[in-house]
Amino acid sequence: MNKKLLSSYKFGLIGGAFCIAAFVVFKLIGMDPTKLSMLFGYFLIPFFLFIGIRFYRNQVNQGLLSFSEGMSIGFLIYSITGLVSGLGIWVILIFSSSLYEEIKTKKIEILTENKDLIVEQMGVESYDVTYQSLLEMTALDIATNDFIWKIIPGLFFTIIISIILRRNFK
Template sequence: MNNRIQASYKFGLIGGVFCVLAFVLFKLMGIDPTKMSMLFGYFLIPIFLFIGIRFYRNQVNGGLLSFSDGMSVGFLIYSMIAAVSGLGIWVILLLSPSLFEEVKVSKLEMLIENKELIVEQLGIESFDITYENLLEMSAFDIGSNDFIWKIIPGLFFTIIISIILRRNFK
């Protein structure tokens, strides 16, 4: 097994499990789990990236870290977090149709509450298309949205952390 994969999969798996647990916890607290899970990911991803890349540098690679090593390890970590989180949320929503319907109704209510603003800024056509798409939304859509919104900040944070932790000499 590649040293990068071996050093990073633990951090990605644990981070992804934390995101799924946060989704469940936020639901139990009565908070919209999709929004809060996304925000929790913005907090969690940089922590796991920093710890994982630093672990790779100090424990696996003898104290050295090139930018490309940091980007590779970071990519593996945030991709694993995103995959576990997205799949976990998708499975939870498949197993709990009532939770899926709650999330769907919540999103429809939010759209309707903001109708005036949306129509003013984007036009009635955009509102109608969005409304129709929300009516056809599936559990997979919510899981894949979570995946995407963990990948995007993951890339951003990986670049920054790889630059900060880069060390080309002992």
């Protein structure tokens, strides 16, 4: 496992740093950093998974890669990326309470604007529960959501990339 961790942590760290940078850049250009950072992650995660798994196969494991090795390397990469991204966003939101309040207010506004549609489709109870949860939302909730939305596509892309890059013979 040491060989796998040593060959994959740098891809996870760089991916996480890119996600944090995207969060900051999207905020600076006046866009919703939570949604766009998540969308950016959908393109970034597969890129770093591919180059990380390929690096392990070609540079560390003499051109061989089993499906389980690809899954292990991918897990490490997307977990580290999600962890770094989530922690970075959490720290940013803790030190920038105005950004946190802006994000929270924007989410409440969007929910309020779509009240009729939500009540029609889900019921008034669902709307009320969602509204209450947004009122109680913390910076850690936003960071956790970012982490989760790095992990879910990471697993999906890891399966595909591990199958594509699998090579059991030279």
